[in-house]
Amino acid sequence: MENRNNRFRRKYFVTIDRLLIRLTTIAVILLVVVQALLLHAETRKYLSLVDKLEGEQLTSPPTMYAADISRVDPNKIMATVDRVIAKSIRSLRSGQAITIRMITPAATGDGLLTINGEVVGNFAKGNLECTVYNGDYIEIDVTKLTRPAQFIIDTHKNDMILSPLDGILLQSQSNVIVVGKVIFKR
Known part of the structure; x- marks a missing residue:
């Protein structure tokens, strides 16, 4: 009777081990595929909730150097x-x-x-x-x-x-x- 229980346990644990290995392999493959899809802006807006909720992206003005400044006409009036x-x-x-x-x-x-x-x-x-x-x-x-x-x-x-x-x-x-x-x- 003990032999029978041991065989059942071994068989049960081997089945669970195989299932866990398959699930882990599928999860890793799925993770790589989703990360690859997130690299593209079009698919990222459907997959990422953060991008949907963030709103408009703002960019900071670039630092100004002599080459960046255009000569402004003094007669031009700013609104x-x-x-x-x-x-x-x-x-x-x-x-x-x-x-x-x-x-x-x-x-x-x-x-x-x-x-x-x-x-x-x-x-x-x-x-x-x-x-x-x-x-x-x-x-x-x-x-x-x-x-x-x-x-x-x-x-x-x-x-x-x-x-x-x-x-x-x-x-x-x-x-x-x-x-x-x-x-x-x-």
């Missing part, structure tokens, strides 16, 4: 809504004041300061104070000047600003003087 949005986004960040002084020629309204492609002001008073934020891109447009111009950047001895350097002298070699990207210490 009111765009200005309000841009100002509200800037107000969420902490900004630092800098002053750009025009040394030569004497004070004239022909030099324009642009930050991120938007005209901020001119050098009619000889100097221009503005608030900059981390990542802003500063340029000075001197296309209307007939003589070479010189400018000094004054960051008010602020330890938070790494670039542009305090007291740096910039001289016009072309129509646009690139001050560069504003970088703050973290």
